[in-house]
Amino acid sequence: MTYAIIETGGKQIRVEPGRFYDVERLPIEPEQDFALEKVLFLQNDGDVSIGQPLVEGATVEVTVMRHLRGRKIIVYKMQPKKKTRKKQGHRQELTRLMVNSISLNGAVLSAVEKADSEAPVAASAFVDQDPE
Numbered sequence: 031m032t033y034a035i036i037e038t039g040g041k042q043i044r045v046e047p048g049r050f051y052d053v054e055r056l057p058i059e060p061e062q063d064f065a066l067e068k069v070l071f072l073q074n075d076g077d078v079s080i081g082q083p084l085v086e087g088a089t090v091e092v093t094v095m096r097h098l099r100g101r102k103i104i105v106y107k108m109q110p111k112k113k114t115r116k117k118q119g120h121r122q123e124l125t126r127l128m129v130n131s132i133s134l135n136g137a138v139l140s141a142v143e144k145a146d147s148e149a150p151v152a153a154s155a156f157v158d159q160d161p162e
Contacts, residue, residue: 032140034090034132035071042070045129048142050095055123058094063130065089072132074139087135095126 033046039054058064069088072079079085100122107116131141 032072032074032132034069034073034088036066036090037068037070038066045090045132047129047131047140050126050128052098052100052124052126054125055097056094056125056127058125060094060096063091063093065091072134072139074132074134079134085134088133090132091130092127093130095128098124098126100124 031046033044035042035044037043038056041054043051043053045051067084067089069085069090070081070083072081072085072088079088081088102119102121105116105118105120108114129142132139
């Protein structure tokens, strides 16, 4: 099993190919591919590469799926005996990334096989539902 620990948005995230992750908003348009080069740790079937602070030549290829906003959190501040109350909400701006592959020195260690868009769809995938 191959995975990497990357840094983005001031946070460290463990990523695997074929999975998606929500990270701090990135200034990249949806459906664009790009490479994350801040790889701190890389593990490939027992072979471990630890960066000091970054692993040299390691990249994680990702695709931006969409931009979204996180769940709303409530910030409530109150000073007792002073009749002071302040209620405020916050929703974090996020970017959803799909990890396509992890590579080291140009060699792809692990990648996701892309499904053909022209592949036939199984008939069992469609379920009759009321349009109500």
